[in-house]
Amino acid sequence: MASDAQNSPFIKHLASSDKDTRDQALDALRTFLSGRNEIAEIDLLKLWKGLFYCLWMQDKPILQQRLSRDFAGLVEVLKTDVVMPFLSCFWKTMAREWNGIEALRRDKYLFLVRQYLNTTFRYLSRNSWRNTAAVAEYTSILAETPLSSTNTRIPAGLTYHVLDCYVDELEKVAGEEMDNEVLARLLEPVEQLRTESKTKAVRNAAKECLDDDRLKVWRGEKVGGEEDVEMGDGEGDEWGGIQD
Template sequence: MAPEQSNPFIKQLASSDRRIRERALSALRTYLQQTPSLGLTSALKLHKGLYYCMWLSDKPRPQQQLARDLADLLHVLKPDSFLVFARAFWQTMSREWNEIDRWRMDKYLYLVRLYVQEVFVYLRQKTWEAGLVEEYVGIMEEFGLNVRDGKVPNGLRYHVVDIYVDELDKADEKDDAPLEVLLAPLRRLGKESPVKSLRERVQEGLDDPRLEDWAGRRELGAESEEDIGGEEGAAVQSAGTLAHVDADSDDDFGGFED
C-alpha cells in the first residue's frame, strides 16, 4: 500500500469518533481482501492505526468485539500478505507494550490471545503447511517468544507463554498439528532465557497434561493405522490362501458319480 493510501486509514482508525473508526476498519477489511500483497512498512503503518483504534475503544463489550474484528483480519488477507501482517502485529506489540497503562492492559491481553488463536486456526486451515509454519515460528522466535532481545518486553513474553498451549489446543481439532515445530520456540525460551522466573513459567506450560494427551492420542492413532493395515494385509493373505485352496479343490473334484 502506498503511503498516500495508508495514511487516511491510520488517521481514521485513530479518530476520537467511534463511528469513523468503525467505518475505517470496514474499509480496511475490504481493502485487504483486494490487495495482492503488503509490504512490511505499509503493514506496520496499518498496525499503528489498529493499535490506536484499540487504545481508544472503551467499555468491555465493544473492546472484545473490536479485538475479534482485528484478529479476524488475518483471514481476509491474500496468502502473500499473511506473514508480513503477522510480523507487523508482533513488532507493533513489542514496540508499544511497555506504554500500555494498567487501565488498558486487559484489552490488549485479550487481543494478543485472539491473535495467537487465529494464527493457529489459519495454519490449520492451510493444513499446517510446513514452510508456512516454519516461517511463522521464526517470527515468534524473533518477537513474542524471543529469548534475549531487550526490545521485546518480558510482560509480552509471559503472556504468550501463558496462552500458547491453550490456543494451540483449541485450534488443533484433528490432533495433526506439527507440535515439535510449533513448540520449538517455547522450548528454546525455557532453556536459554536469562530470566529464571520466565524459564520456570515456560516449564509449567510444557508440563501441561494436554501435551501428554496429544502425544498419547497421536501414538494411539498411529497404532490404530498400523493395526488396520495389518488386518487388511492379513485379510488379503487369508483371501489368497482360500482362493488357492478352492483352486486345488476344483482340480481334485471329478464330478458326481453316476
C-alpha cells in the same frame, strides 16, 4: 500504500461508538487489505500503529472485544503473501508499545493477543496443518519477537502472556487431537526459551507451558496419577483423580 490507510478516516472510525460507522470502516479496511498482493513492512508497521491506537481509544469493554475480534479477522481476507508480514508487524507493534500500555488499558491488549494466537492457529490448521512452510515461518516470527530467547528488549510481560495463552488457544483450534510433528514445530520457540533464555523466570514460564498436561495427551503420554494407579500395589493407596 498502507500509510495512506493509517491516515484514512476509516481507521479512526473503527473506534466509533456508532455500530454503522464501525462496520463501514471495517469493510473499507478489509477491502483495502484484500486487494494487495504485497505490502512493504514500513507500511504495515504504520498501519498497525494506527490500529493499536484505535483500540487504545476504545473505552467500552464490549466494543473493545468486538474490535479485537474484528482485527484478528483481518487475517482471513489477506492474500497469502501478505499474511506472515502482517503477523510479523502485529507482534513487532505489540513488543514496541507494550511497556507503554497503562494498567487500565492492559486487558484489551491481553485479549487482542489471545485473539491473534487463535486466529493464526486457525489459519495454520487449514488443510490439516499441511503447509509446513507456513508453520515454520510463523514459529520463526514468534521466536524473533514475543518468544525471543536473545532479544532482551522484548517486554517480559508480553512473553509471559503468550506462554500463558499458547496451549489454551491451540487447544481451541486443535481439539483433542494434534499431530506430533506439527506440535513439535509449534513448540520450538517455547523449547528454545526454556533452554536459552537468560532470564530464569522466563525459562520457568516456558517449562511450565511445556509441562501442560494437554500436550502430554496429544503426544499419547500418561497424565497425572495414571502411572501411580498402574504401578501401585493397591494397599493403602488412595487416588483422588486427575487434578485440574
